[in-house]
Amino acid sequence: MSSNAVPALGRRELTRWFWRQLTSMRTALFLLLLLAITAIPGSIYPQRGVDARAVETYFLDHPKAAPTLDKLGFFSVYTSPWFSAVYLLLMISLVGCILPRTFVYFRALRARPPRAPRHFSRLPASTTFETSSTPDEVAAAARKALGRARIDVVDRDGVVELSAEKGFLREAGNLVFHVSVVVVLIGVAVGTLYGYRGSVIVTDGGGRFSNSLTQYDEFSSGSLFSSDDLPPFSFTLDKMSTKFQPFGSPQEGAPREFRAQGTYTPKPGVGERDFDVTVNHPLQVGSSSVYLVGQGYAPVIKITDAKGNVVWNDAVPFLPADSTYTSNGVIKVPDAQPEQLGFQGFFLPTAAQNAKGASISIFPAAANPLLGLFVWHGDLGLDDGKAQSVFTLDKTKLEQYLRSDGKGFRISLQPASEVGEEASTAKLPGGGTVQYVSTAQFARFQISSSPLVKVPLFGIIAGLIGLMTSLTVKPRRTWVRARQDGSRTVVEVAVLDRVSRDDLPADLDAFLERFKQSLGETEETS
Amino acid sequence: MTLAQYEQFSNYAVASATGILALAFVAYVLQWSLARGVAPDRELVMSGGEAAAPPVADPAERSNVAGSIGFSLTQLGAVVLLAGVVARGLAAERVPWGNMYEFGCAATLVAVTAYIILVRVWEIDWVGPIITGAGTVVLGASALVFVPPGPLVPALHSYWLVIHVLGAMIAGAAFLVGAAASLLYLIKSRAERTTPEADRVGFLWRMPAAAKMDQVAYRVHAFAFPIWTFAALIAGPIWAQYAWGRYWGWDPKEVWAFITWTVYAGYLHARATAGWKGKAAAILALIGFATFVFNFVGVNLFVGGQHSYAK
Numbered sequence: 001m002s003s004n005a006v007p008a009l010g011r012r013e014l015t016r017w018f019w020r021q022l023t024s025m026r027t028a029l030f031l032l033l034l035l036a037i038t039a040i041p042g043s044i045y046p047q048r049g050v051d052a053r054a055v056e057t058y059f060l061d062h063p064k065a066a067p068t069l070d071k072l073g074f075f076s077v078y079t080s081p082w083f084s085a086v087y088l089l090l091m092i093s094l095v096g097c098i099l100p101r102t103f104v105y106f107r108a109l110r111a112r113p114p115r116a117p118r119h120f121s122r123l124p125a126s127t128t129f130e131t132s133s134t135p136d137e138v139a140a141a142a143r144k145a146l147g148r149a150r151i152d153v154v155d156r157d158g159v160v161e162l163s164a165e166k167g168f169l170r171e172a173g174n175l176v177f178h179v180s181v182v183v184v185l186i187g188v189a190v191g192t193l194y195g196y197r198g199s200v201i202v203t204d205g206g207g208r209f210s211n212s213l214t215q216y217d218e219f220s221s222g223s224l225f226s227s228d229d230l231p232p233f234s235f236t237l238d239k240m241s242t243k244f245q246p247f248g249s250p251q252e253g254a255p256r257e258f259r260a261q262g263t264y265t266p267k268p269g270v271g272e273r274d275f276d277v278t279v280n281h282p283l284q285v286g287s288s289s290v291y292l293v294g295q296g297y298a299p300v301i302k303i304t305d306a307k308g309n310v311v312w313n314d315a316v317p318f319l320p321a322d323s324t325y326t327s328n329g330v331i332k333v334p335d336a337q338p339e340q341l342g343f344q345g346f347f348l349p350t351a352a353q354n355a356k357g358a359s360i361s362i363f364p365a366a367a368n369p370l371l372g373l374f375v376w377h378g379d380l381g382l383d384d385g386k387a388q389s390v391f392t393l394d395k396t397k398l399e400q401y402l403r404s405d406g407k408g409f410r411i412s413l414q415p416a417s418e419v420g421e422e423a424s425t426a427k428l429p430g431g432g433t434v435q436y437v438s439t440a441q442f443a444r445f446q447i448s449s450s451p452l453v454k455v456p457l458f459g460i461i462a463g464l465i466g467l468m469t470s471l472t473v474k475p476r477r478t479w480v481r482a483r484q485d486g487s488r489t490v491v492e493v494a495v496l497d498r499v500s501r502d503d504l505p506a507d508l509d510a511f512l513e514r515f516k517q518s519l520g521e522t523e524e525t526s
Numbered sequence: 527m528t529l530a531q532y533e534q535f536s537n538y539a540v541a542s543a544t545g546i547l548a549l550a551f552v553a554y555v556l557q558w559s560l561a562r563g564v565a566p567d568r569e570l571v572m573s574g575g576e577a578a579a580p581p582v583a584d585p586a587e588r589s590n591v592a593g594s595i596g597f598s599l600t601q602l603g604a605v606v607l608l609a610g611v612v613a614r615g616l617a618a619e620r621v622p623w624g625n626m627y628e629f630g631c632a633a634t635l636v637a638v639t640a641y642i643i644l645v646r647v648w649e650i651d652w653v654g655p656i657i658t659g660a661g662t663v664v665l666g667a668s669a670l671v672f673v674p675p676g677p678l679v680p681a682l683h684s685y686w687l688v689i690h691v692l693g694a695m696i697a698g699a700a701f702l703v704g705a706a707a708s709l710l711y712l713i714k715s716r717a718e719r720t721t722p723e724a725d726r727v728g729f730l731w732r733m734p735a736a737a738k739m740d741q742v743a744y745r746v747h748a749f750a751f752p753i754w755t756f757a758a759l760i761a762g763p764i765w766a767q768y769a770w771g772r773y774w775g776w777d778p779k780e781v782w783a784f785i786t787w788t789v790y791a792g793y794l795h796a797r798a799t800a801g802w803k804g805k806a807a808a809i810l811a812l813i814g815f816a817t818f819v820f821n822f823v824g825v826n827l828f829v830g831g832q833h834s835y836a837k
């Protein structure tokens with residue numbers, strides 16, 4: 001024996017041992033449970049792919065813990081190396097288990113039922129009885145009672161032995177199920193790699209969106225997606241309508257209907273068409289879909305600076321923070337002279353005073369709108385090239401206008417459409433005016449494409465059918481031995497489940513009943 | 527009846543059903559405690575005829591009476607609860623499982639009904655105390671999140687959602703029965719290993735053998751798992767695709783549905799794995815049920831996510 005042959009053999013054996021371990025059911029079980037455990041952090045910590053803003057908030061609230069958690073991948077669990085590792089090992093284990101089992105299965109499909117064991121009493125369920133029928137009649141009756149099964153009958157010197165096997169579909173179902181798990185996982189992975197998803201806020205009364213990267217407020221895509229693949233459609237939002245449970249009714253203020261209407265162009269050069277999108281009824285444009293996922297108010301605000309120039313005249317989306325649509329928003333006016341202006345405030349669709357005299361919103365519809373704004377002046381910090389959220393004000397180089405008592409100077413306005421030009425306008429301490437012109441609404445759309453959605457769908461449906469087959473079909477071997485003993489025939493019967501479970505004895509009794517019944521028939525006819 | 531009358535009727539019916547199930551639970555507990563010193567074969571001896579004592583005085587007999595009162599009350603509770611759930615649907619003019627309160631009532635109804643059916647099919651009256659106890663707790667907890675009937679928020683206007691929730695309730699009911707059977711299996715199989723023959727008295731020994739409990743648990747789980755697969759991994763994603771443009775988004779609710787699915791897949795594997803059969807499998811079934819409950823209580827109340835408006 002050469003000295004270097006031993007380690008080589010050792011390595012191969014080790015590999016084989018490792019492979020057998022990896023593809024064993026015990027490992028699969030372990031990996032399956034490990035996958036469940038590794039999925040948990042993703043439900044506790046906010047996830048970038050789900051809600052990037054919540055992750056930012058978490059960083060602000062937990063400045064110490066967040067960076068460490070981030071390094072560990074806790075904010076993107078489902079793409080983290082450790083989650084992927086468990087997932088990939090499970091896939092490999094699964095494939096490594098399916099392949100050999102498939103070969104075994106096809107071999108078993110052609111095999112004959114195994115011969116009867118010598119001693120039936122050693123099997124989990126067996127019995128004997130006597131009959132006046134001949135062994136051949138017994139075999140015929142057993143065949144009939146077994147129904148659809150693979151059956152061999154041999155006659156050894158007058159001892160008739162019948163072996164039967166049925167329930168091959170069980171393993172087929174099981175294989176289909178496990179294959180479908182692989183198909184679903186691959187389908188989901190491909191859909192994620194080539195898909196994209198983004199969201200955008202569009203105000204009604206003519207707000208426009210065209211499908212290019214710069215237009216999105218939030219955008220994420222799979223790593224194999226390129227922004228050139230964005231289908232070039234565009235749309236205009238004419239009307240956003242909302243209905244709420246009326247004031248004073250049960251569940252007052254609960255949303256009843258959200259509807260966005262407008263026109264869209266599937267691709268440049270094609271005529272405009274109308275769309276009417278409600279929740280659960282997206283607009284389909286080619287492989288992309290446009291979903292209505294949120295809405296809120298966008299007061300139209302007109303601002304003049306100290307020099308009398310109109311420096312802002314546009315709708316400003318205020319993001320709802322609760323079920324009465326108490327909303328928060330920010331306006332940045334970089335063109336204001338002599339200093340840039342920044343506004344931060346709230347919007348109340350139906351304003352009322354609470355017991356302490358503070359303004360609150362008591363209903364989500366815009367019945368008595370009130371806009372409250374605090375004002376900053378200075379440098380908005382837009383020039384240093386860092387991307388800023390349109391919903392937060394960077395106050396590091398800004399100074400707030402204060403009242404004489406030291407509290408923040410606050411503007412409270414109602415729209416010109418309700419209270420007229422005069423009352424809807426406020427003067428700024430440093431000169432200039434702010435007018436609340438009217439109230440528009442905005443819609444938040446999610447635009448996404450997940451290619452191959454049908455693959456996981458059909459995969460899992462096939463898997464479900466396979467699963468139910470494998471859970472209901474019983475793979476069973478049955479043996480009957482009939483031996484002439486004087487004028488009587490001694491019949492021995494035994495059954496064995498390929499997968500030991502369930503109540504074999506009860507099943508044996510049921511079989512015996514059918515068996516004796518068909519024996520009775522043969523006795524009557526003979 | 528007007529909508530308000532339906533609502534009131536529904537509230538009374540649900541409250542009554544809660545009381546009736548609580549009484550059923552008490553009756554089942556009495557059935558256990560009355561049989562404390564009774565040997566499993568005592569009943570047979572008594573019915574042998576020579577005993578002269580009046581049957582009501584006999585603990586075994588009294589235990590049986592308590593048990594059948596428990597079952598009758600359970601059936602009554604189910605009927606009253608059915609009326610409550612139907613009236614709730616009439617009051618809200620839609621299917622009565624659109625928020626946490628309604629889900630609690632409807633799911634309890636499904637669970638108690640499943641129990642009543644299975645008592646007739648597989649004689650599982652021995653899980654009665656657990657089912658009625660859990661039913662009382664769920665109904666009581668639902669009252670804490672009561673909201674008046676009303677229309678659904680727009681995102682819930684989808685028949686896929688109706689199917690999804692119905693499937694989840696049926697699977698959940700079966701998971702409850704399975705968990706109850708697995709729990710009693712753990713207790714019984716331990717007792718079978720440790721209790722000497724002479725000490726085998728009390729209700730535990732009037733229940734079926736551990737092997738039989740394990741078999742019931744398996745059958746119930748084998749029924750529930752495909753339904754859960756359908757509800758959580760087919761109907762749910764289809765609805766999510768319509769509502770949000772993604773069939774799977776790792777939302778906390780989805781994560782926990784997936785975890786539940788994985789644990790029960792683990793249970794089915796464990797049953798076929800040497801060394802995991804029996805005890806470990808039963809523990810997995812209990813963990814699986816815990817993850818299911820957490821999804822409907824913990825995630826709704828504490829975690830949030832896109833599904834959380836379904837409260």
Ligand code: HEM
Nearest residue numbers: 023024025028093094097174181470471499788791794798
């Ligand atoms: C390494 C990977 C895997 C191996 C080796 C494996 C092996 C097996 C085997 C041998 C059975 C049949 C059990 C029996 O005979 O009773 C089975 C059943 C089952 N497997 Fe897997 N499996 C693997 C992965 C998975 C995965 C990833 C899932 C999905 C979560 C899964 C879900 C199931 C289910 C639900 C059953 C029950 C069906 C039945 O009892 O026939 N398996 N698996």
